[in-house]
Amino acid sequence: KKLGVALLGLGDYSTNQLGPALKQTKNARLAGIVTGSPEKIPKWQKEYEIPDGNIYNYQNFDTIADNKDIDIVYVVTPTALHPEFTIRAAQAGKHVICEKPMAPTTADCMRMIEAVKKAGKTLQIGYRLHWDPNHMRLMDAMKKKEFGDWKSISTANGSVMKSFTGLNAWRIGKDLGIAGALYDMGVYCVQGSLYTAGMNPVSVTAKHFTDRPEIFKEVPETYEWVLEFADGRKAEGTSSYGRQGNFLRAVVEKGVVEIAPGYNYGGGPKGRTPDGEMNFGPVNQQALQIDGQVASILAGTPSLVPGEMGARDIQVINGIIEAAETGKAFTFGKFPY
Numbered sequence: 001k002k003l004g005v006a007l008l009g010l011g012d013y014s015t016n017q018l019g020p021a022l023k024q025t026k027n028a029r030l031a032g033i034v035t036g037s038p039e040k041i042p043k044w045q046k047e048y049e050i051p052d053g054n055i056y057n058y059q060n061f062d063t064i065a066d067n068k069d070i071d072i073v074y075v076v077t078p079t080a081l082h083p084e085f086t087i088r089a090a091q092a093g094k095h096v097i098c099e100k101p102m103a104p105t106t107a108d109c110m111r112m113i114e115a116v117k118k119a120g121k122t123l124q125i126g127y128r129l130h131w132d133p134n135h136m137r138l139m140d141a142m143k144k145k146e147f148g149d150w151k152s153i154s155t156a157n158g159s160v161m162k163s164f165t166g167l168n169a170w171r172i173g174k175d176l177g178i179a180g181a182l183y184d185m186g187v188y189c190v191q192g193s194l195y196t197a198g199m200n201p202v203s204v205t206a207k208h209f210t211d212r213p214e215i216f217k218e219v220p221e222t223y224e225w226v227l228e229f230a231d232g233r234k235a236e237g238t239s240s241y242g243r244q245g246n247f248l249r250a251v252v253e254k255g256v257v258e259i260a261p262g263y264n265y266g267g268g269p270k271g272r273t274p275d276g277e278m279n280f281g282p283v284n285q286q287a288l289q290i291d292g293q294v295a296s297i298l299a300g301t302p303s304l305v306p307g308e309m310g311a312r313d314i315q316v317i318n319g320i321i322e323a324a325e326t327g328k329a330f331t332f333g334k335f336p337y
């Protein structure tokens with residue numbers, strides 16, 4: 001039997017990626033929707049044959065507890081709303097998949113983790129790149145030191161966004177998007193740096209700047225940072241809504257392991273090692289991700305992308321902000337992952 005997933009938040013990512021991916025998944029199916037926009041309902045019902053009883057709004061969402069068709073709630077709202085909906089889903093007795101970035105603060109992340117634990121359910125982050133063959137190849141090569149140990153890591157994830165009107169406005173607002181590109185795109189650089197390094201950092205230095213203050217009124221346009229590890233090695237990163245960048249690169253003893261473009265879906269990532277191009281064909285990352293996440297639920301095995309990993313990444317991101325604000329190195333405390 002396929003587990004039933006309810007998508008919560010029917011914006012761009014649900015509509016164009018997760019919904020279609022759930023038509024391809026082998027052990028999950030789209031069974032329900034949770035939306036604050038009633039006008040979206042007919043199209044989704046028709047497209048996915050969703051019965052009336054499996055449709056919720058944000059007010060009556062908690063009654064999903066009584067719905068045996070729904071095993072998993074997938075939270076796909078603006079970032080600052082992830083904690084509330086994750087906690088309500090857990091209290092309704094559902095497993096949760098929560099989109100990246102996990103939440104505004106580490107404290108929020110810990111509340112989410114606690115709520116899910118208390119419900120005896122699982123919490124996983126929508127870190128799709130753990131199922132992208134290029135990134136899996138990099139992780140494996142780094143873990144085995146196939147091309148020697150790494151010397152330095154550099155990452156960038158940014159694009160030149162011309163405007164943030166309508167649906168996208170939340171991304172550059174402090175309330176819902178928290179720190180703009182750093183949260184939205186920088187989280188991939190942090191993720192990539194840490195699974196390339198195979199360890200967590202001890203400190204970070206950072207700066208932020210804004211080239212277009214007329215657009216970026218609440219959050220900086222660009223963040224740049226350098227993570228430092230216990231042995232002194234470094235991983236630098238840039239995330240920006242004003243500058244193009246899309247790579248994950250490690251200098252290793254035998255050359256370079258690199259994925260560029262690094263973070264896209266739809267066949268985007270292109271990896272190479274000192275042996276040459278990785279040459280993987282396109283995959284549906286989201287379908288593989290959801291199938292992988294459901295497999296770990298069904299088998300009762302640890303997730304590749306647990307809530308604790310999401311919390312660790314938010315702790316790193318919050319450290320980057322702190323370092324940029326103070327202009328001083330920020331030293332990390334104990335990480336949850």
Ligand code: NAD
Pocket residue numbers: 009010011012013014036037076077078079081099100101126128167168170176184
């Ligand atoms: P979006 O703006 O297109 O959709 C957000 C949805 O949340 C909309 O349907 C909106 O109506 C709903 N919503 C509910 N309450 C809201 C409120 N108070 N204010 C604004 N919107 C509200 O955004 P999106 O691109 O679909 O992103 C949603 C989530 O998915 C984010 O966490 C984002 O980081 C994540 N995402 C992940 C990937 C990925 O590759 N993993 C890609 C895109 C987005």
